[in-house]
Amino acid sequence: MLNIKINFKIILFGFIFTFFSSFGQSFFIGLFNSDIRTDLNISHGQFGTVYATATLASSFSLIWIGKKIDDFKLVNFSVGVIFLLFFSSIFFSLINSIYLLFIGIYLLRLSGQGLMSHTATTSISRYFSFNRGKALSGIWLGLSSAEFILPMTIVFFLSIYSWRSIWMSIALVIILFLPLISYLTVKNIKLSSREKVRGSLKKNNIKNWKRKEVLLDPKFYLISLVMLALPAINTGVFVYQSFILESKNWDEYVIAQSFMFYAIFSVITLFISGPIVDKLTSRKILPLMNIPSLLAMLILFYFDNYISSYFLLGLMGISNGLANVLGSSTWAEIYGVKYIGSIKALTTSMMVFSTAFGTAIFGMIIDYGYSIEVIAMTSFCYMAVANILIIIFKRRIQPILIK
Numbered sequence: 001m002l003n004i005k006i007n008f009k010i011i012l013f014g015f016i017f018t019f020f021s022s023f024g025q026s027f028f029i030g031l032f033n034s035d036i037r038t039d040l041n042i043s044h045g046q047f048g049t050v051y052a053t054a055t056l057a058s059s060f061s062l063i064w065i066g067k068k069i070d071d072f073k074l075v076n077f078s079v080g081v082i083f084l085l086f087f088s089s090i091f092f093s094l095i096n097s098i099y100l101l102f103i104g105i106y107l108l109r110l111s112g113q114g115l116m117s118h119t120a121t122t123s124i125s126r127y128f129s130f131n132r133g134k135a136l137s138g139i140w141l142g143l144s145s146a147e148f149i150l151p152m153t154i155v156f157f158l159s160i161y162s163w164r165s166i167w168m169s170i171a172l173v174i175i176l177f178l179p180l181i182s183y184l185t186v187k188n189i190k191l192s193s194r195e196k197v198r199g200s201l202k203k204n205n206i207k208n209w210k211r212k213e214v215l216l217d218p219k220f221y222l223i224s225l226v227m228l229a230l231p232a233i234n235t236g237v238f239v240y241q242s243f244i245l246e247s248k249n250w251d252e253y254v255i256a257q258s259f260m261f262y263a264i265f266s267v268i269t270l271f272i273s274g275p276i277v278d279k280l281t282s283r284k285i286l287p288l289m290n291i292p293s294l295l296a297m298l299i300l301f302y303f304d305n306y307i308s309s310y311f312l313l314g315l316m317g318i319s320n321g322l323a324n325v326l327g328s329s330t331w332a333e334i335y336g337v338k339y340i341g342s343i344k345a346l347t348t349s350m351m352v353f354s355t356a357f358g359t360a361i362f363g364m365i366i367d368y369g370y371s372i373e374v375i376a377m378t379s380f381c382y383m384a385v386a387n388i389l390i391i392i393f394k395r396r397i398q399p400i401l402i403k
Contacts, residue, residue, distance in 0.1 A: 007128075007131075007135070009184075009185040009186065010123060010124065010127055010135075010185065010186060010189060011124070011135055011138045011139055012181075012185055013078075013120070013123065013181065013182065013185035013186050014120040014121070014123060014124050014135070014138070014139030014142070015120075015138060015139045015141060015142040016142060016178070016181055017078075017116050017117070017119055017120035017139070017142070018116070018117055018120045018121075018139050018140055018141075018142035018143040018146075019142035019143060019145060019146045020085065020112070020116055020142075020146075020174065020178065021112050021113055021116035021117040021120070021142075021143060021146075022112070022143060022146035022147070022150060023085065023089065023108060023112045023116075023170060023174075024085075024088075024108040024109050024110070024111060024112015024113035024114065024116065025112065025113050025143070025146075026113075026235055026238055026239065026355065027147060027151065027238060028146075028150060028151075028154070029051075029105065029108065030238070030239070031150075031151060031154045031155065031158070032154075032158075032163045032166075033047060035158065035162075035163040036095075036101065036163065039096075039163075040095070040096070040097065040098060040101060042098055042101075046098060047101075048239070048359070048363060050098060050101050050102050050105060051105055051356075051359070052356045052359050052360050053102065053356075054102050054103075054105035054106040054109060055105070055106075055109050055352060055353075055355060055356035055359075056353060056356045057106050058106050058107075058109040058110035058113075058114055058352060059114070059349045059350070059351075059352035059353035059356065060349065060353075061106075061110055061114075062110060062114045062115065062118065062345055062348055062349040062352060063345055063346055063349045064345075065110070065115065065345070066114070066115065066118045066122075066341065066342070066344065066345025066346075066348060066349065067211070067341060067342040067345045068341075069118070069119060069122050069123075069341035069344075069345070070339060070340075070341035070342050073189075074119075074123055074186045074189045075182055075183060075186050075187045075189070077119065078119055078182040078186065079179055079182055081111060081115045081116060081119050082174060082175075082178040082179055082182065083175075084107070084110070084111040084115065085108075085111040085112055085115075085116060085174055085178075086171050086174045086175045087107070087111075088104070088107035088108045088110075088111045088112070089108070089167050089168075089170045089171035089174060090167075090168065090171045091103070091104055091107055092104040092105075092107070092108055092167050093164045093165075093166075093167035093168045093171070094164070109352065113352060114348060114349070114352055117143070117348065118344055118345060118348045120139050120142075121136065121139070121327070121328040121344060121348075122328075122340055122341050122344045123186065123189070124136055124139055124328065125328045125329065125331070125332040125337060125340050125344065126332070126337045126340050126341070127189065129337070130278070131278055132277070132278065132328075132329050132332065132333075133273065133274040133275065133276070133277030133278040133282070133325055133329055134274035134275055134278055135274070136274060136277075136324065136325045136328050136329055137270040137271060137273060137274030137324075137325055138270075138274070140270055140321075140324035140325065141267060141270055143324070144263055144266045144267045144270065144321075147259070147262070147263045147266075148260075148263040148264075151256075151259070154166065205401055205402050206333075206334075206336050206399040206400065206401055206402065207335075207336060207399065207400040207401070207402055208335070208336030208337070208338035208339055209335040209336060209339065209343070210339050210342070211339060211342040211343055211346055214335055214343055214346070215346075218396075219334070219393070219396055219397050222389060222390060222393055222396075222397070223286070223330060223334075223390070223397065224347070224350060225386040225389065225390075226286060226287075226289065226290060226386045226387065226390050227323070227326075227327060227330075227347070227350075227351070228350060228351065228354040229290055229293070229379075229382055229383045229386055230289070230290060230293060230319055230320065230323045231323075231351050231354045231355050231358065232354040232355060232357055232358030232361075233293065233297075233358055233379045233382075233383070234293075234316060234320065234358075235354075235355040235358045235359055236358040236359055236361070236362035236375070236379075237316070239359050239362070240359075240362050240363070240366065241255045243366055243372065244300075244372055247371060247372040248304050248306070248309075248372070249304070250306045250309060251306065254306045254309045255309055255313070257309075257310075258309040258310050258312065258313035258314075259313060261310050261313050261314040261317060262313040262314065262316060262317035262320070263317065264314075264317070265314045265315075265317035265318050265321065266317040266318070266320045266321040266324075267321070268318075268321070269317070269318045269320075269321025269322055270321045270324060270325065272321075273285070273321060273322050273325045273326075274325055277325055277326065277329055281333060282325075282326050282329045282330040282333050283330070283333065283334070283394070283397050283398070285322065285326060286326055286330060286390060286394075286397070287387060287390050287391050287394060288322070289319060289322045289323055289326055290319055290383045290386070290387055291319075291387070292315040292316070292318040292319040292322075293315060293316055293319040293383060294380060294383050294384060294387070295315050296311070296312050296313075296315035296316050296319075297376045297377070297379045297380040297383070298376075298380060299311050299312050299315070300312055300372065300373070300375075300376035301373050301376040301377055301380070327347070327351070328344065331343055331344060331347060333399060334397065334398070334399045335399070336399070362375060365378070
């Protein structure tokens, strides 16, 4: 009973942290795009450039800062992340120039999308060995809930309050709510804390890799090629959804409505994928992760009817649900959990970097006058090549067992 209670607490902690990571996610910051540009008198291009460069800077910072989770008790590290997110939200509400916008976005991307999600997934990956897939599915429901609830909520509040007031309110909620939640849920969790399930200890006898060893391992780059496709392509689609609407002659609300399908299918996939990963291992599921998005890119390439938007976002949601589980469980499964904080700091940083890279590549292709169909086929080819390679070399993606 005690173990069940502890398990629930740490999953609740992860759920809340992924929910609050939304304050640094592209879908959330993008809701304030128009108001910020109007206030600062900047163009779409200027906002996009600042956003991409600030995201890149945050990805590099995360490599060093995220590693520190291996050195501190979880509750102490968590409180530090909370205060950084609190400060970032206050700072963002006060920006009055394009230079301060860069710093504000950098802080939000680092503390929100980066460290909040990094803290949640690292703590779950380290603590759970036998039910890791189900636990990761549970915590990522936090972000899916935010994606479902917050857009409509923020649009409503923006019709009543200024965007600066909303960010001040966000800061207040963060400081009043999160430190207490962290203390109540993970105050007793140590670096050595692990899930205890009788009769399954053999699953723990894998080699624990240090980050410098991982960087010299060829299979790390093979897996990364698959892992980084989704955040790069998804972010590109989300950021340039207005270009897709114009290209396909769809109504301006079509993609916004289709996000409901994205969120719903993400949640359904999370519920299904967790138990499957625990039963079959992440390594066996990994080649399937991007297949729904491959089909989505074919839909974007071939079909112009607005109904295809629902299939496009729905299929992307399925891949997203799989990626949320596999993106953490795979690394722990192959490289162990002792140094998982520093490894996850690296992989999360690469993920954040890929979102900026994807946004930049999509923008360049658009600026050169190519169509959305060219973008779709380019994305399809990248994911197809990555998938073929992972299938060919899948037998090499194995943990090293300690006898």
